[in-house]
Amino acid sequence: MSPQPQAAVGAPLSRVDGRLKVTGQAEYAAELPHARTTSRGGTPTLKGVVHAVIVDASIGRGRITSIDTRAAERAAGVLRVIHHGNAPRLPYRDNSGSNNPAGRRLRVFQDNRVLFHGQPVAVVVGTTLEAAQHGASLVEVDYDAEQPSTDLTEAEPGEPTRYARGDAEAGLRSSAVRLDARYELARNHHNPMEPHATVAHWDGNQLTVWDKTQWVMGTHDEIAAVFDLPADAVRVVNPFVGGGFGSGLRCWPHTIVAALAARVTGRPVKLVLSRKQMYFGTGFRPAYRYRLRLGSDRRGRLKAAIHDIDAETSSYETFTEAVMGAGQMLYSMPHVRQAYRQVPLHVNTPIWMRGPGFASASFVIESAMDELAHELGVDPIELRLRNEPNEDESTNEPFSTRRLTECYRVGARDFGWDRRSPKPRSMRDGNWLIGLGMAAGVYDSGRYPGEARARLDADGTAVVEAATSDMGPGTYTSQTQVAADALGLTMRTVTFRLGDSRYPRTSPHGGSSTMASVGSAVVDACNKVREQAIKLAVEDRESPLYGVDANDVVVRGGRLHVQGNPARGETYQRLLARNNRSHLEGDGAYNGPGSDRSAYFAYNATFAEVAVDADLGLVRVRRMLGVYDAGRIISPKLAESQAFGGIVGGIGTALLEHTVTDHRDGRIVNAGLADYLVPVNADIRELKAVFLDGEDNAGNLLGVKGLGEVVQVGVAPAIANAVFNATGRRIRQLPITAEALL
């Protein structure tokens, strides 16, 4: 087949769903049942929706000894109080293939055990939100409390996951320059602006759930497993996700609570987590304690690294993430040893958060590289260039593409790196100490199997469907771009639908995998439709394309024509009308990278300029630049937004975000947006994103390498390194607070 002209892909288009979002018409999970019949999915308005509010455990560990629901049940508007004493037993079938970590998942209202502070212990259903909220405040729960263990530094770690190459101990001993540093990374919460919410509606044994999720199929499968329902008895709908950053990558207990409450009351139930409940009702980026020992020769050639990594997990599930990845492949060195231990605590289970694993490890590794550069008196970029590997040394696979050195070069030029004085505390602006810092970023983007369906209608418009999500990167827009080009249609004549478990199955919307995975399936589906149309035309005696080699036909603007001869051709509309075809349809699939054995990573070089108040230790980020080697950029306007978002998220991790737990009872003391600080507008000044031109065709049809994660990796260490350059203070903890700098 002739390659299709690329008109939409690569164009800086505005979002196709922009109008819905700026007029308040985009329907998020808690809003769907109010919707009039919508154009996407045809969801009917639900009647008689009642409200559910969860009662949270007020101890960090122990047993419920009694629940007194009398006052709540007497309250006006309260319909039902459900708890372990009266809830139906739920099957909780195993759900292999889910994102549930190893262990035994939390089973709502199935026993009297309390495993963490805030665990759901009851739910109050009321006719109004106010009635349910008040009712929840009236439920009296007595506990037999035990001392929870919530301190990562005190608790007993589990068995480590290990990696080794060479002899790291010997390599370190024989290194001329050695570094031994311990890092503390605070727990971060995703805090998407939209709270997690579920509306559940049973129609006989058919359950429909409107749920905030990054994976409608994952939520679908989990609900089917928990209630032991056949797959076709459950439908999960979620056309708009108000941010996720990973928090929607698995089905959380409240979704089951909502479905259970709807079952018990026989009413459609709406359950919206409070902001506070988001801190224990959904996951988080785990806190880390990370010791890194690094050895190099006097020229800065790395010889050995030993990584001892401890991370939070819950007492009932063992959460893991790719925190070992960067240490194995980012720099060339013969000797590496890693031990990654999960520390079970009486907390809820973590979940992946933007740049999972890599973002945390990069803070450590990139801070250490900066420290080493300073020790050696070598420029930080030069040190990295001296340790650039020729292959992935953990697998001996070649890199599909790796243009990190180009990122350094472009970034150094654009940022004015040559204006940086390597001597700390040597640049000033009044009372502000000025510092410049940089770091490398890397992310192992996902490529997972998925499916899509495309239908071209006789009127020349097309609908493409896949059960993926759009938590903000712009899936609606970028998949429409991809589909439009593959079909040879304009953006206006293609509608992309997502967020419904009745659409073709996809993998989770996360891990920077959506474009490579779902996009490849979309291209495949659209190619099949286009090829059918071309075949129809070249075999149709009435067509101007009759007899033409199908490989010589392209489609542009809804018109099929001979490649290089636009005059000879006809429109989809004419072709289908003449052949009495109401539509053409194609099922597409992507099977994953398959036999591709190359090391597929996205990279960045991130630069930061900070100002630190010399007396107060306040840190202000003055400007930041990210240069990205992320393969082909499908949607440049949206990609820039995504990059800025990653930088802003990284600024939060670097300077503000810190979940604080009271170890006496396991309570999170800053569970709210007034106390858990995230960047606000006044925190963000000048940002710039540069994308290296190019593509990477390793195992995907689109040449992409994923973007959503890598843009946050490297941001925190670039800031930490700039703070060192400004102050001479090496802060090895996140967030970097004024207190740490005083």
Next chain:
Amino acid sequence: MSPNELDESAVPPSGDSRTTPTRRTFIATTTAVGGAVVAGGLIAGSPLLDTDEAVAADAAPASRVSLTVNGTRRTVTVDNRTSLLDLLREHFGLTGSKRGCNAGACGACTVLVDGHRVNSCLTLAVRLEGAEVTTIEGLSDGDRLHPLQQAFIDEDAFQCGYCTPGQIMSGVGCIKEGHTGSPEEIREWMSGNICRCGCYVKIVRAVEQTAGRK
């Protein structure tokens, strides 16, 4: 400012009410629950509740309030505990105003009350007698977007879109207040609206451009 001092006759009727129930449909809804005025008002957004539930809910303290939402005058009896946000979302089905934190810390619920931006999650509905409320649903002129809405699209000043209605309402207020003299000033006066997707740079651009066109 006391809402009681507001002159109801000062509330102008508006042309566009496509997205809101008209006064007529609202009255029809209250009638449908059978003369139980208080309960009918309480459950204005859920007209099909059983009568016995409506009677039970009747026990909650409720008040009658008349206010204008996006140009449409509405008289409703609500539970005194109901916030303006929940009145809009749960009773009027105007879900464009978002619940982000329910504690006035994020700004997702920002609406204009008598032309001033407020956190609707912190505003009790029954305090709004005579008030004129403008939500994101009432900002555009029919199909013609408000210039700030268009600027948000053009600048790509949002990603997930959840904070966007609050950002835009806050931006409208910010421009009206004249706090747009410089990007620094806009940043400061738009800092009550959190965007977790991190679109601040573009939000400032959208506000700055729209203010410049005025």
